[in-house]
Amino acid sequence: MLKLSNNFYLIALFKMKKRIFMMLMGVALITTVSSFSTIGGDPIKIGVYGPFSGGSAPMGLSMRNGVRLATAEINAAGGVLGRKIELVERDDEAKNERGGQIMQELLFKEDVSGILGPVNTGVADASTKYSNDRKVPQIINVSAGAKVNDLFATNPDNYIFRIAANDYVQSEMIIREALQKRKFKKPALLCDDTNYGQGGRAKLESALAKRGIKAVSVGKFKLKDTDMTAQLQEAKNAGADVLLVYGIGPELAAVANNLEKIAWKVQIIGGWTLSMSNFINNAGKNGNGATMPQTFIENGVTSSKGSKFLAAYEATYKEKNIPVAVAAAQGYDSMYLMKMAIEQAGTTEGPKIKAALENFKKGYTGVTGTYKKPFSATDHEAIHEVNIIMGVVKDGIVVPPNK
């Protein structure tokens, strides 16, 4: 009995070997063909990485779409330095260790001239050192918590830039909105337990401490949590009059929905992620009034550049509402900043592009705003408080505050 099945397995195996061989041949063929197709134009390679699968994928995909859109426009207009831009896209799955590996691949195997991304703070912190070692400029276009200017301390020759509202700016604006503008007295913090949420919590706490205030309660929730009753009760019991949140869309929606369940009407103010469509849609009417710092408001676009971007996005990706409009806009602008820096440098050498980024000559008007000199030798943050407006959720969209 046993013998028989063993034989059977052997026969099946050798039959299969042929098939496996054919399959392997097929894969090899595809690989060679696709690698051939890249040779020819000698394009400039730009690496893009972020989470394109898993829970953070909406942010990663919107960002990638923004980058792709800008690249297509640039290439249609003749490229940079007479060369086309080729994107090398890698999915980091929001895993730190994948981020490190991908960066090594992009920098040393693909030999990219610049890098855009990532989304997740942990991924960024695990991987930005490779850009610095290789002296290839990287523009972080979503992650708010990643270390950028902090890196100067240990690494004066810093190649990491950012076009996204960082946590210092965000937390400062959130606190100002809550305490100065709306005159709340007793803030409660509720943050997710990711790198992003906890980094934000720390910065909110220090921004409060500067004003001599301590949060009445500090709560935490995990990704995919849907029951926030306990955390909200704690905040309510502590007498909070405003809820400062730091997390991403789906869990923030659960917070808003649970507020209704325990019948507590309280103002929500939080990070830019409150503008993610999966917050707005899932919270429905419970999300109304939620306020967040924004670099780009889809429904508040006044510039021609902004409306052109929106039209192009809708035409290309057939999505009426961008899942994460901020990420898409920042992705789009990051690509243009990189392009203009390469143009100004006149070369794809890392140090020269970096120098160009730090000393922008032309100025750039993008979707997220106008940047005369986005970066300097000591400040690698493009977004400052002046670039930010507070957005408010209103019936399924984010609107500028006075609308």
Next chain:
Amino acid sequence: MEQFIQLLISGIAQGMIYSLVAFGYNITFSTSRSFNFSHGNFLMLGGVVGLIFFINNQVPFLAMVLAVVFVGLIMGLILYKTSIEPSLKSKSNYAWILATLAFGIILKNIVEVFWSTDDFRFDSPLGNAPIRIMGIGVLPQEILIIIVAICIVVAVESFKKYTIFGKAIVAVSEDKHTASLMGINQQFVILFSFLLSSVIACLAGVLVAPITMVGATMGTVLGVKAYAVSIIGGLESGYGVLLGGLIIGLSEAFTARYISTGYKDAPGFLILILVLLFLPSGIFGKKIFKKV
């Protein structure tokens, strides 16, 4: 007091969600000593199919449920044919784990690529406004989940106890060899258990969707917690699942409130380890004397 009851109800509702998912592990474990490690992804599929039919295309609720059941059956069959049957034949202790995990990876990414990576709102047919009784808010969907979870467990357990086919399932779970001597088609019983388990998972997906939202990752965490729930109660006991769900659900709610939100999951898992140290087959598990 009011808050305490509110927590209690939230904990129970969350626990019943876990139970509902956990029950799927029990059904197949008792017949085949294996289960679908990607059970959470089946739940996700149910939620996604439900959303596409019910919310996006406004198909009547009952028709949507039928469609979900149908998808559950098909997926159960594919899972059985591609992953379970070959693994059980290969006599390896781990093949089924790998096979069902691989199946889950495929399923989740098909949904991500061909549908969406985003999370979507699934409006409860019973309405989204909480019912308020003396200041305590309960979502109608939560009440439905509690009722359905209990009903499904009772129904399946009575089915096992009172029908011929149900008895055949119990027979296979207790002694495969003797059962096959008695003329019970063991393969069919196992197939049936996988079909039942995946249909329940898909229905659970629709049921929990208004609470958890629908997205490709909605089942991942649920799947793991439900696994713990099914073990606490004892993998071979249907009612144990309900108890396990309550233990985990309530411990989470009360820990988050009174100890620390960061340590929310910890007591549940500590209880799990303690229970198993003293009752190695779970609370309602049978003690087995090994015959030598």
Next chain:
Amino acid sequence: MKKIIYGILLLLPFLLPQMVDNPYYIQGILCRIIVYAMLVASLDLIVGYIGDVSIGHAGFFAIGAYAVGILTSTQELNSDSSMTWFPHIPFFVALFIGVLLTALAGFILGFPALRLSGPYLAVVTIAYGLLIYTIINEQEYLTNGTKGISLEPIEVFGVKFGGSNYLYIVYPFLIMVMYVIHNLTKSYWGRAFEAIKYSEVAASSCGISKSYYKIWAFVISAGIAGLAGGFFSQLDAYVAPNTFSYNFSVEFLIALIVGGVQSILGNILGASVMVIFPDLFTKFNDYRLIIFGFSLLLVLFFMPKGLAGFVNLIKKRFTKKKDGHYIEALIERASAVKLFDELKENNDQVAVQLKDLTMRFGGLVAVNELNMTIKKGTVHGLIGPNGSGKSTTVNLLTGIYPPAGGKVQLFGKSIIAESTYKRAKLGIARTFQNLQLFSDMTALQNVMVGMHNSFTSNLFSICFNLPKSQKEEKNVETKAFAWLQFVGLEDIAFTEAKNLSYGQARLLEIARALASNPSLLLLDEPAAGLTAGEIEKINILINKIKESGISVLLIEHHMDMVMAVSDEVTVLDFGKKIAEGTPNQIQNNPTVITAYLGTHETSFH
């Protein structure tokens, strides 16, 4: 010659950092594979050798990584962090501390593993991993919480090992880990693991303490995982808790199974798949994971033993079995072996004394106040209809069941408090009615498991294959072979037990039992299912065993056989002794005849 080639192959990677001028391939890929291979190998100890599924190894990995992270990092690298304690000690000291801590964690997990198995243990490992994760996540002042710790590159004597040269640090450790695991699993420890995995009862009857070996396995496995974790922290010079999630454990389980369990090659292949596949599959872009899933299913279908199993299958076609010289030498050495050791001097003329022994299963009284005496150096028959309590008596004697009441004495000493493996050490050996051979081991290895207690090498000398343990292994192998000769199975010494015929398997069980040098041998239906000729062989064996001075308890349904070889016979019915005496007396006892007439089991001729 072969060894030299292997040696050169092993040293080859040391040249790579000079030859390949691309840190992506060396540090990004190769070092990662090396670190992950260590983790997969540690998981293999539990999953492959012990047979328990662990989905919590990410926890061990995390302890190792965090020990190094916390102990070696500096304040400057972690500006704006919640951490307050930066001991900043050298890497290797931190690594050592990490390994110790992780081993301790493994020790703690070992205890639930003693009582649990299968999906029950798997869930405990998950819980364990999640608890470790939660603690790391929450103890911000120690670990900086979710924000993670940035590290500086290792510096040894002023040389920084941050790039491709990191290979010089990790590769020697991989070789060491694999060498230790190889030696361990090929030794009597490895056979003990395998025995426990296949049958805990049979293992303990061979004198193997399940607790001892299982806990050690968890300690060693955890220690190696911690070592791998320590090295991991240096790969990207950054650790954060979200790496060490449930999914991470699952991925490594996948890597292990895909690579193939119980194989160093398999571990390395599995780790390579995990590191290389994502980069290789980027061509498929967003469809990457779907294709990955399908490849997993394909591997499972066509290579049920993983990639390494497939490689071995091909290798087997080109290599012969054991070469003749080896067997000749073995036969030569075996001829000088004296089989039956001097029995320990015992003035006591009674081998076993049972007093009022009782056992209940629920309401059923399986053995009811049984009194029985086995005299030293005799063969004692124990007969009775099915369900009369014979096998239960054996299980009570060997300590598999705890009795409800009564006493068991071996050579005048009460052994009621001793566990099964201790009783085996005290000189009780047994065979099983339902064969309990270790089916994936060869006949010879089965007998060597029986000789478990004659090994004295310690763990250290085994792990590094010191001359002492080599010599001991060789001696035991020789003697085991002699035991096979004794029962007439020397021709199938290198055949796996699962491929033996029924008669051969019965004889092998006797050989395995005898190999433990017992003073009391319990034969539980040794002739069941055998032909007349085979039964005759067993009769002769029993007589030889008796001549050597070993006392025998024989349970049998073949009355001819019992009557022929027994000095004394006890008859059980419904758990009660109904008769006792010489074979002659029993055959003429009217109570016995009545008890047997009701059944068609056996008839007197």
